[in-house]
Amino acid sequence: MKKAYWIGCFRCDSQGDAHTVYAELARPAVKSVGGRFLAYGEAAMSYESGVLERTVVVEFDSLECAMAAFESDEYQAARKALGRRAERDFRIVGGCAE
Numbered sequence: 001m002k003k004a005y006w007i008g009c010f011r012c013d014s015q016g017d018a019h020t021v022y023a024e025l026a027r028p029a030v031k032s033v034g035g036r037f038l039a040y041g042e043a044a045m046s047y048e049s050g051v052l053e054r055t056v057v058v059e060f061d062s063l064e065c066a067m068a069a070f071e072s073d074e075y076q077a078a079r080k081a082l083g084r085r086a087e088r089d090f091r092i093v094g095g096c097a098e
Contacts, residue, residue, distance in 0.1 A: 003059055003095035004066035006035070009043075010054040011087045018083045025078035033069045035060050059095075066092045 010019075030037070039057040046052050060066040069075055070092065 001062050002097055003061060004063040005038075005060070005093050005095060006030075006056065006058040006066060006070070006090070007093060008056040008088050008090045009051075010056075011051065011089065018081060018086065022078050022082040022086075025081055026075060029072055029074035029078055030058055030069050032074065033060065033065045033072070035065070035069055063092070063094050 027037075036059045037056070038059050039055065041054065043050070043052045043055050058066075060069065
């Protein structure tokens, strides 16, 4: 089975505490379906059209698990806590065959 990944890049997070609340709510929602945080924090370097921004990579056992985590009521509550002023680029990507 191919793994899947959440890749999120926060272009703008002007709400300060909102990001902390988001993280506190998002972590258990992600972990409840087996999500594993592989990387998070400010990008160390960017190239080409990249921007140095907060980036998160989460691994799931399948695309179905990744999508279920995103669509869960718990994760949607985390998104709501983040608010509208936090701008991010968020993708769910299928992994390569093992």
